[in-house]
Every structure is written in C-alpha cells, then in structure tokens.
Amino acid sequence: MADIPIPELHDLALPVPISAWPPAPAACALLLLLALALLWQGLRQWRRYQRNAYRRRAVQRLNALQRACEQDPAQLQQLPGLLRHTALQVWPRAQVASLHGERWLHQLNQQIDTPLPPELVELGYWPAAHCACLDASRRALLFTRCRHWIQHHVCP
Structure with a gap:
C-alpha cells in the first residue's frame, strides 16, 4: 500500500456542464402551450372587464346618488331610473321599457338572490316630503340592495 505515489495523481477532468438552452422540443411545446394559455386567460379577463364596464359606471352613479x-x-327618486338605465345596458329596450310596477320589480328580482325592497316600485313617484320621511336605515338598505343588484345580476 505504501508503494502508490500520491503526488503523481491528477484531478479528474470534468465534462462541460450541460446547457439549459436550447431546451428539448417537448419543453418548447410546453412553454408554447403555457404562453397560449396565459394569453387566452388574459384575453378572457379583458373581455369580462369590458363587459362589466356598465356595472362599474352604475355603481359610481349609485355612490354619487347616495352622497x-x-x-x-x-x-332618492332617481334610484329607479338608475336601475332601469342599468337594465337597458343588458336587456333589449322593448323588454325593459314595457315593464312597470310590480312586473318591473319581479323582473329585477328574478336576476338576483336578494330581493329588492318593494318601495322601489313607487319610489320614483314619491313627493319630496315623503322621501325625506324615509329613515336613514331604510335608505341605506335601499342603496345596499340596489348596489348588490347592479354588481351581481345575471345577464342573459
């Protein structure tokens, strides 16, 4: 064992490290599929954002009306008009314009899980003094339910 000349040993020559580029064809295909999926998802999100622009405008108008x-x-008499204007963005004019009173409220309530308050039917026709008599909690409920309808109603 003592016959081995240790100083004459040399380090092993290591091979060149394997490069990560260019990737294998399967990896290129996976990267391409991932890029296409991300692009498709981004396009869907953009279209959804554009489709819901009327909802964002209606909520802004509702907030201004609440202030x-x-x-x-x-x-407060403008609240039914705001909902009608919002509905006209989604449904055909002939379908929306022909509905009044209880039929109108029923149409709105079919599109949402939380029903709108029944005062909404006559609210546009109330005199100013009657609107002033409505207590703050009832007004807040009206605005909360209308906001919920605007944000969550089901489009055809």
Whole structure:
C-alpha cells in the first residue's frame, strides 16, 4: 500500500456542464402551450372587464346618488331610473321599457338572490316630503340592495 505515489495523481477532468438552452422540443411545446394559455386567460379577463364596464359606471352613479341623498333626500327618486338605465345596458329596450310596477320589480328580482325592497316600485313617484320621511336605515338598505343588484345580476 505504501508503494502508490500520491503526488503523481491528477484531478479528474470534468465534462462541460450541460446547457439549459436550447431546451428539448417537448419543453418548447410546453412553454408554447403555457404562453397560449396565459394569453387566452388574459384575453378572457379583458373581455369580462369590458363587459362589466356598465356595472362599474352604475355603481359610481349609485355612490354619487347616495352622497346626494344625504344632502337632499328627494334625490332618492332617481334610484329607479338608475336601475332601469342599468337594465337597458343588458336587456333589449322593448323588454325593459314595457315593464312597470310590480312586473318591473319581479323582473329585477328574478336576476338576483336578494330581493329588492318593494318601495322601489313607487319610489320614483314619491313627493319630496315623503322621501325625506324615509329613515336613514331604510335608505341605506335601499342603496345596499340596489348596489348588490347592479354588481351581481345575471345577464342573459
């Protein structure tokens, strides 16, 4: 055992490290499929965002109306018109314009799980003094339910 000359040993020559590029054809195909899937998902999200633009505008108008009602409760009369305008963005005019009163409220309630308050039917026709008599909690409920309808109603 003592006959082995240790100083004459040399390090092993290591091969060149394997490069990560270019990848194998299967990896290229997977990367391409992943890129296409991400592009498709991004396109779907963009279309959904564009389709729901009317909802965002309606919520902005609802928030402005709610602030205005704090100063002047008679502004509450505009709430049914806001919902009708929002519905006209989704359904044909002939279908929306022909509905009034209880039929209109029934149509709105069919599109959502939480029913809208029944005051909504006559709210647009109330005198200003009657709007002022509506207590703050009832007004808040009206705005909360209308906001929920705008954000969550089912489109045809």
